[in-house]
Amino acid sequence: MTNNQQHVVTLPPQQLFVSYTPDVVVVGGGASGIAAAIAAARNGADTLLIEQRGYLGGMGTAALVPAFCPYTDGEKPVIRGIGLELLEKMKQAAGEGFLARYKDQLDWVPIDVETLKLVYDEEVQASGAKLLFHTVADQVLLDGDRISGLVISNKSGRSVVQAKLYIDASGDADLAALAGVPFQSGGEQGELQPGTMCYVVTGADQARFHQFLQVSGQAPSLENSVMEAQRNGDLPDGRKKISGLAWITETTVGFNFGHVFGIDGTKAEDLTRAAMEGRRLIKEQIQFLRKYVPGFEHIHLVHSGDQIGIRETRRIQGDYRLVVDDFMTMRSFEDDIARNAYFIDIHLANASTTMQVKHLPRGKSHGVPYRCMLPQGKSNLIVAGRSVSSDRAVQGSLRVMPNCFAMGQAAGVAAAIASLAGSGFRAVPIRELQRKLIDQGAWLGEHPGIAEAAEAEAVSAIVFDTEN
Ligand SMILES: Cc1cc2nc3c(=O)[nH]c(=O)nc-3n(C[C@H](O)[C@H](O)[C@H](O)COP(=O)(O)OP(=O)(O)OC[C@H]3O[C@@H](n4cnc5c(N)ncnc54)[C@H](O)[C@@H]3O)c2cc1C
The missing domain is CATH 3.30.310 (TATA-Binding Protein)
Incomplete structure (x- = not known):
C-alpha cells in the first residue's frame, strides 16, 4: 500500500442535491465557530454550523485541552462578549464544587469537558443556529471571487450547501485552502509547533x-x-x-x-x-x-483526546498580516474587532530547541484588525480562529481559545450584516460592526476612535433613518 500522490483517477461528473441554503454557513465547531454561529444567528442570519465530530468544542473538547487561557490582561477582562458568557455558563453548569473553586477566576479556568459540550449544544441551539454534526466540508465551488457552494459529506451522502456567506472556522483554514487562498505554514523551514495528546x-x-x-x-x-x-x-x-x-x-x-x-x-x-x-x-x-x-x-x-492537539497549521494571507511588531508596540487599528493580551507562546519544534515566550506588560493589549480575517481574493469568505492572517509569532499568541471566541463573534456579526445588505465581507461598514460588537458585550479597548466613532455613526444613522 502506498500514499502515492502521483497517480490520479478522474472521477465521473456528479450531480449533487442542494441540502441547505442558509444565509451563513460556518464550518468548524471549535471556539471560533461556536461564537461565529451564535453571533450570526443572534443578529438575524439563518445560520448553519457544520462540524465533523458529534459535538462542539474543537481542541477544547476533542483534544482535551485542559483549561481556558486567560481572558484578562492581568487587570481586567479583555475577552468579553460571547466567549465570557460561555465560560460563565460552563462554571454554573459544572456543579457547586466547581463553581465554588472557580467562580471569581477568569484565567486558566479548567475545562469540565462533558459539561462544556452540553453548554455549547444548548447555547448554539438557543441562538437559533442549526447544527449538522458528523459532516465534513471537503470541496468548494467557485464563481469568480465568490464561493457559490460547499460540498459536504456525511452518512446521508454528498450534497451541496449554498449560502450567501461562508465562515471558515476549521482551525486549519480548510475552506480557504480549498478555495485557493494563499497561505503559510509554520516557520521558515516549515517547522511546526509540536502536538500534544492531552x-x-x-x-x-x-x-x-x-x-x-x-x-x-x-x-x-x-x-x-x-x-x-x-x-x-x-x-x-x-x-x-x-x-x-x-x-x-x-x-x-x-x-x-x-x-x-x-x-x-x-x-x-x-x-x-x-x-x-x-x-x-x-x-x-x-x-x-x-x-x-x-x-x-x-x-x-x-x-x-479523540485526536492529538494541534497548535498550528495554515495561516491565510489576508488583507492585513498582524506581525510581531504590532504585538510588541501594542498597536491599535481603525478596524479593530478584538484585543489580545495573551503572550507569544511558541512551543519547541523539536526536543533540543526552547520555547519562545514574550509577554506584554500587565493591563496592556493590542488590537486585532478585521482585515486579518479577510482572505485575499475571496469576497464572501471570512476566516476566524487560529489560522487568521498573521506572522508565526503572533499566531503563537492569537491561537488561544478566548481570542478565537472574540474573532469568531466578530466574523459572525459581520456575516449577519453582510447577509442583510446582500454584500460581501469587504463591504461591511466597520463602524457598524464595531458598534454591534460593543453593544453585544465585546471589548475593543479604550482606543478612543472606536467607541466615539461608533456612537457618532449611531447618531447619524438615526438622522438618516428619519430623513428616509
Ligand atoms: C495541546 C494544546 C494545548 C493548548 N492549550 C490551550 C490552553 O490551555 N488554553 C487555550 O485557551 N487554548 C489552548 N490551546 C489553543 C486552542 O485550543 C486552539 O488554538 C483553539 O481551540 C483554536 O480554535 P479554532 O476554533 O480556531 O479551531 P479548533 O478548536 O481546532 O476547532 C476547529 C473545528 O473544526 C472542525 N473541522 C475542521 N475541519 C473541518 C471540516 N473540513 N469539516 C467539518 N469540520 C471541520 C474540527 O473538528 C474542530 O471541531 C491549546 C492547543 C493545543 C493543541
Missing part, C-alpha cells in the same frame, strides 16, 4: 499534591521530578514543564504534558502516527506520575 485522570489527591508543592517549592519541584525521570530514562527528553495541570475536582485532573514532534495537522498520515505516539507517551507519563509525584500514586487514566 488526557484526564481520576484518583488524584489534590491536598497531598499541594502539600508536596509547598514543601518542595511550587512548580520547580515538578520540573525537578520531570528532569529526574528523564535522567533515569523514565521519560523521554524534551518538555520539562507540566504546564496545563487543571484540577476539575479534587481527584480529577486534566493534563497538557509532553510533545509529539514533526506532525502536520493537515495530513491524515501524520495525525495517525501522532495519535498512536501520543497514547504511548501518556502511558509513560502515567507511570512517571505514579512513581515520582506525591498525590498521583493512585491515578487512573479515564480519557485521552
Whole structure:
C-alpha cells in the first residue's frame, strides 16, 4: 500500500442535491465557530454550523485541552462578549464544587469537558443556529471571487450547501485552502509547533499534591521530578514543564504534558502516527506520575483526546498580516474587532530547541484588525480562529481559545450584516460592526476612535433613518 500522490483517477461528473441554503454557513465547531454561529444567528442570519465530530468544542473538547487561557490582561477582562458568557455558563453548569473553586477566576479556568459540550449544544441551539454534526466540508465551488457552494459529506451522502456567506472556522483554514487562498505554514523551514495528546485522570489527591508543592517549592519541584525521570530514562527528553495541570475536582485532573514532534495537522498520515505516539507517551507519563509525584500514586487514566492537539497549521494571507511588531508596540487599528493580551507562546519544534515566550506588560493589549480575517481574493469568505492572517509569532499568541471566541463573534456579526445588505465581507461598514460588537458585550479597548466613532455613526444613522 502506498500514499502515492502521483497517480490520479478522474472521477465521473456528479450531480449533487442542494441540502441547505442558509444565509451563513460556518464550518468548524471549535471556539471560533461556536461564537461565529451564535453571533450570526443572534443578529438575524439563518445560520448553519457544520462540524465533523458529534459535538462542539474543537481542541477544547476533542483534544482535551485542559483549561481556558486567560481572558484578562492581568487587570481586567479583555475577552468579553460571547466567549465570557460561555465560560460563565460552563462554571454554573459544572456543579457547586466547581463553581465554588472557580467562580471569581477568569484565567486558566479548567475545562469540565462533558459539561462544556452540553453548554455549547444548548447555547448554539438557543441562538437559533442549526447544527449538522458528523459532516465534513471537503470541496468548494467557485464563481469568480465568490464561493457559490460547499460540498459536504456525511452518512446521508454528498450534497451541496449554498449560502450567501461562508465562515471558515476549521482551525486549519480548510475552506480557504480549498478555495485557493494563499497561505503559510509554520516557520521558515516549515517547522511546526509540536502536538500534544492531552488526557484526564481520576484518583488524584489534590491536598497531598499541594502539600508536596509547598514543601518542595511550587512548580520547580515538578520540573525537578520531570528532569529526574528523564535522567533515569523514565521519560523521554524534551518538555520539562507540566504546564496545563487543571484540577476539575479534587481527584480529577486534566493534563497538557509532553510533545509529539514533526506532525502536520493537515495530513491524515501524520495525525495517525501522532495519535498512536501520543497514547504511548501518556502511558509513560502515567507511570512517571505514579512513581515520582506525591498525590498521583493512585491515578487512573479515564480519557485521552479523540485526536492529538494541534497548535498550528495554515495561516491565510489576508488583507492585513498582524506581525510581531504590532504585538510588541501594542498597536491599535481603525478596524479593530478584538484585543489580545495573551503572550507569544511558541512551543519547541523539536526536543533540543526552547520555547519562545514574550509577554506584554500587565493591563496592556493590542488590537486585532478585521482585515486579518479577510482572505485575499475571496469576497464572501471570512476566516476566524487560529489560522487568521498573521506572522508565526503572533499566531503563537492569537491561537488561544478566548481570542478565537472574540474573532469568531466578530466574523459572525459581520456575516449577519453582510447577509442583510446582500454584500460581501469587504463591504461591511466597520463602524457598524464595531458598534454591534460593543453593544453585544465585546471589548475593543479604550482606543478612543472606536467607541466615539461608533456612537457618532449611531447618531447619524438615526438622522438618516428619519430623513428616509
Ligand atoms: C495541546 C494544546 C494545548 C493548548 N492549550 C490551550 C490552553 O490551555 N488554553 C487555550 O485557551 N487554548 C489552548 N490551546 C489553543 C486552542 O485550543 C486552539 O488554538 C483553539 O481551540 C483554536 O480554535 P479554532 O476554533 O480556531 O479551531 P479548533 O478548536 O481546532 O476547532 C476547529 C473545528 O473544526 C472542525 N473541522 C475542521 N475541519 C473541518 C471540516 N473540513 N469539516 C467539518 N469540520 C471541520 C474540527 O473538528 C474542530 O471541531 C491549546 C492547543 C493545543 C493543541
